[in-house]
Amino acid sequence: MRTLIYGMNVTLDGYIAAAGDDISWSAPSDELFQWWLDQERASSLTLYGRKLWETMSSYWPTGDQQPDATPAEIEFARHWRDTPKVVFSSTIDKVDWNTRLVTGDAIAEITRLKADGGGPMSIGGATLAAAAMRAGLIDEYVLATHPVLVGGGTPFFTALDSWVNLNLVETRTFPGGVVLARYETRH
Template sequence: MRPLRYSINITLDGCCDHRVGIADAESHAYWAASLARADALLFGRVTYEMMQEAWRRPPSGAWPDWMDESDRAFAQTIDDARKYVVSSTLDRVDWNAELVTGDLETAVRLLKDAPGSGVFVGGVTLPLALADLRLIDEYEFVVQPVIAGHGPTLFAGLVDRLQLELVDRQEFRSGSVALRYRPAD
């Protein structure tokens, strides 16, 4: 069974607005390595569309000029990855993706039961539903040294408390800290 890993950047006050605490070269390298530990990405519609807009290779085949080497490596990892998209509003997806249909728990269990190295999930809404279903095997937070004061927060509305056990941590030169947890129960 391949593990389902939830990973996200958050600020010190628990916000996860992608416009706050923008990643640097060191964290892009970290995220590219983290993504490489999975052979599939699982996104809700909003995260899929956001990631596609930011990290999909343009039709010209050339990455935009604004991207530096770390951006391009991260973008290539995302662009190449197999993607699964949970959405009740999209009729179709592309970008090496397929729609997840039917019962969420059943569909995700099938993804986890498939052979491979892991499934990476990002976003806010979908991970909340997966946490409520107790389907997430690992939680990974890169805490940015920023107080945002606004934006979505993680796990608002979680049905039951989750007890987690720290399994790894890594500090970055920027002051960010990557924390990995597994469910303790």
């Protein structure tokens, strides 16, 4: 069975975006960007909700062609294009760059993909991840916590019907006071 990983940059007060979808607080250091690149390389399939897909697909298809792109950004863009992706949305009708669109039941499809076996999958997008979280499908949570309080916006976590017990498996600090914590779900 595949592992499903939900990881994002997050504010100290628990948001992945401030009000108005503002993520200007989340610019990663080179070291943190490299860590996220390593995670991207380890993922065999990426699952996106519509909003995160639109954000990622507006930049990364040509991110390696930007004049100021770092070697890590160039590698990330190339890997992003090559990695299989699934976008869950009922409001868009076309996706590109090695991507498949699912308009039906996201939980049924994620459950099927987990059962298929293979390498780890990552999931992104607050609404999609929240549905997977409530369904008990997330195996690992990764929070790169930035030292900023934004007071509101899009939360990393959703309300749950029952507790989810976790084991801390990694901590690390990055420049700028960012603290990474990685947790596995206790089954």
